[in-house]
Amino acid sequence: MDDTQKYFYELLSAKLDNELSVEQEKELREYIGSHPECKSVYADFKQVKDYTSQFYSSMKNDVADTFLWDKVHERIKTDQSQSKIIFLIKRHKWVSLGSSVIAAGIMIFFSFYLFLFSPKKYSIKDNKCIVNSIESGKSSVMVFKDKKTNTTIIWMFSAYKDTNSIKRTTL
Amino acid sequence: MEQKKFEDYSDNELVEICRQGEMEAFQVLVNRYQAKVVGIAYGVSHNQEDANDIAQEVFVKIYRSLKKFRGDSKFYTWMYRITVNISIDYIRKKNRRRNITYLDEVKIEPDILMAGMKKSSPKEKLLLKEMYGKILDAIKTLSEDHRLTLVLREMNNLSYQDIAETMHCSVGTVMSRLFYARKKVREKLKPYLNDSQE
DSSP states (O other): OOHHHHHHHHHHHHHHTTOOOHHHHHHHHHHHHHOTTHHHHHHHHHHHHHHHHHHHHHHHHHTTTOOOHHHHHHHHHHHHHHHHHHHHHHHTHHHHHHHHHHHHHHHHHHHHHHHHHSOOOOOOOTTEEEEEEEEOSSEEEEEEEETTTTEEEEEEEETTTTEEEEEEEEO | OOOOOGGGSOHHHHHHHHHTTOHHHHHHHHHHHHHHHHHHHHHHHOOHHHHHHHHHHHHHHHHHHGGGOOSSSOHHHHHHHHHHHHHHHHHHHHHHHHTSOGGGGOOOOHHHHHTTOOSSOHHHHHHHHHHHHHHHHHHHTSOHHHHHHHIIIIITOOOHHHHHHHHTSOHHHHHHHHHHHHHHHHHHHGGGSOOOOO
16 A cells, blocks of 8 residues: 555545545545545445444443442542641641651650660570479469579569569579 | 523533532533543453543542643543543553553453344344454554544544544544554454445
């Protein structure tokens, strides 16, 4: 298909959509006059257009009952409340920044406090050994001996108080 | 004097009212165009669920962008352009996730399209079903731009000028794309076309 033929076939296709100007109509009529084979091409294209339109109309019927408003409205409302928060943060950015810094400071302070002043923990690893243990129905007592630090650890558990207590004595 | 209902307002008037925060005006716009927007999205995605998701996205985006709409173009061509862009993005993202082309797993079946037909005889229905299958095959071979041009023309009945505005191209390009798309469909439908001449 050369460029001229392509041009007139495009016009044929546009004629089906009633999209030709008066000049284009005239141009096409003259071309068809000297190229009778165009008539069968036009007839084919007309059928193609009819079937394609029918195909898309069926698709359109498929979605004709769609009702979107509720979901769209819901999304817009969510969007608006989110943008209000963002707006407030932007508008009062110094207040937001200040409170974030204070919150971070408090957290750091408490972390240090817990690290520095937390009670020492005792374990029965390494060279510690259980010397004795006494158990009853309600409570139990265990005695550990740490050879390295020469320390005796008494560990008591009471079911009544629901707490563990550790006492340390130096031998 | 009877008060004018929102339904009686033009698109541009409704846009102006929406900008003042009147949600009811936007509801009228959504109701006015939902079928067309879903139609385009369905024409691109060939999947009803995806089409609904795309359409929701489109209207939310339109609401957010109402301030940007200057009124240089028609409201609906502006809206269709947003629909086309969101549909293409949606499909591309979906393709990337699944590593396939969406049309490879098209859910629409000629049977679904035939569901609304009551008047045709069983023989006619069978023939039409076959032809719809062929049309689908032809559409699968088209590029995004060709497919969209065909959808905008045949599904939404847009003029060439409106399609050109929607797709940011010339009227000549629209004409050329439609011819190419129809040529492809014609190749697939050749055995079904009557030889009669006008």
